[in-house]
Amino acid sequence: MAQQERAIRTRRTILEAAGAVFDEYGYASTTISMVLERADVTKGALYFHFSSKESLAQAVLDEQVPFGAVPEQPCKLQEIIDMTFVVAQRLLTDSLLRGSVRLTVDQATPPGVDHSGPFRQWAERLIALMEQARSQGELLPTVQPRDTVELLVGGFAGIQLMSRALTDRADLAHRVSVLWSHILPSLAVPGLLLGLDSKADRGLRVLSAVPVS
Incomplete structure (x- = not known):
């Protein structure tokens, strides 16, 4: 059991180090040696978990969507809003998430690395919530969940x-708030609209209610 726990911790250490390096240098410029130095682990330890740079990059990409976990809300549209703000907040400090997001939009990743996966995974997760929102009468009748979700994920x-390029994401929460201020009137029924919380500090407030793992 202790050996298994050490292996889990080592794998996480490697993933977090890889996320930081991928975020800083991109896929093409990242080397296994850079990850080893950042993680402070042996080559054998890394290759025990990951057979190549490609498999390491894929593992970093596969970690992205769980960062959107938020407390369940009775209003599913609010739950979707919360997910966007929590991811925005975590992007400020979490190296693994930052690396995963960098890889998602990095066109230098080779064909063997599915950098499009997070887009599909986010869409699937949010479409399910959007369908729940529709069944609960939260959405205007004109809303098409898939089209709306794909617009939101792409936006x-x-x-x-843009936020990373201009301010190293310091203004990302504000930009997400502005995005919602433009989208929500075309989604939510009027009786729900005023009760939805899309203020820029929403991510901080939601995270304060999430137990530390």
Whole structure:
């Protein structure tokens, strides 16, 4: 059991180090040696968990969507809003998430690395919530959940890229709030609209309610 726990911790250490290096240098310029130095582990330890740079990059990408976990809300549209703000907040400090997001939009990743996966995974998760929102009468009748979700995922991806370039994401929460201020009136029924919370500090407040793992 102790050996298994050490292996889990080592794998996480490697993933976090890889996320930091991928975030700083991109896929093409990242080397296994850079990850080893950042993680302070042996080559044998890394190759025990990951057979190549490609498999390491894929593992970093596969970690992205769980960072959107938030407390369940009775209002599913609010739960979707919360996910966007929590990811925006975590992008400020979490090296693994930052590396995963960098790889998602990095066109230098080779064909063997599915950098499109997070886009599909986010869409699937959010569409399920959007369908629940529709069944609960939260959405205007004209809303098409898949189209709306794909607009939201693509919009968030672009906003975080712009925020990173201009302010190292210091203004990302504000930009997400602005995004919602434009989208929500076309989604939510009027009786729900005023009760939805999309203020820029929403991510901080939601995270304060999430137990530390």
